Every structure is written in structure tokens, then in C-alpha cells.
Amino acid sequence: MNTPAPPPVDPGSAGSGAVERLGFARELVVQEFGYDTDVDDAFRLAVEGACGAEMEDDEYTGVADAVLLWFRPEDGDLGDALVDMVGVLDDGGFVVLLTPRGEDEVDPSDIDEAAVVTGLHLAGTFNAADDWRAHKLVAPKSARR
Secondary structure, three states: OOOOOOOOEEOOOOOHHHHHHHOOOOOOOEEEEOOOOOOOHHHHHHHHHHHOOOOEOOOOOOOEEEEEEEOOHHHOOHHHHHHHHHHHEEEEEEEEEEEEOOOOOOOHHHHHHHHHHOOOEEEEEEEEEOOEEEEEEEOOOOOOO
16 A cells, blocks of 8 residues: 655744744643653743643643644554544644654654554644654544535
């Protein structure tokens, strides 16, 4: 089976420029998963600045407009993680999957496969920070009648 090639990485500005192009905007409720000491604080602050509020942590029990998932190869199965993310999203929400750049990269085919399995598709890949790449995952638009 042939799978489409992933979209090219947008080399545009990292930080707040990438945050806006990813779709973060005022009053979105963003829930963050996978926080650890290696995350990019400038990117996190840019997301909070764009949304006008702090992100919710992994113990938040409401629905989210967007999910920020920091994912490393040693974190387990990406498909399982994305299933959990889809479960907390409000209709029309999106997932921003952040993966390390460099030798610890997550294979793009693994991202594509996990997205398809969870009913999402890759809408774009951006350089979020020096050490992190952001992949925007969205639910496919439903067919019009």
C-alpha cells in the first residue's frame, strides 16, 4: 500500500511564529502532556501567550480545544498516546505533537501510521524550537452532503 509522503517541514520561524501558524489563538483551552525537563520553555510560553492563559496539565478533566504532546521515542507507543489525546479534544480540536530533532527523532512513518490509526491526519510540520519539531494533527473534514 502506498502512503502519501509527509508534508515538508516548514522551516519558518520557530517560537511564536510557529505557534500562530499551528493554530493557537486567544481563549483556546490547551492541555499539555509529556512535560519534562527537556521541553522548550520558550515554545510553551509562546503557546500560553497566544492563548492568553496557562496550559492545563495532564490531570485536567475537561475538554480541550488543543492538545500539546511532547513525545520521545522512549515514551512508548505513539498510537496509544494519540488515542488518549483524541479522547480529550473538543469537536474541531487539534493535536500538536512535539518530537525531538536530531539523533532521537521519531520516524516520520511512525507519526503518519499512528495518526491514521487514530483517525487523524498530518496537517503540517514546523520547526518549533532548536531541539523540537511540531506536527499538527487534525481530524479529517467530514464529507459534505
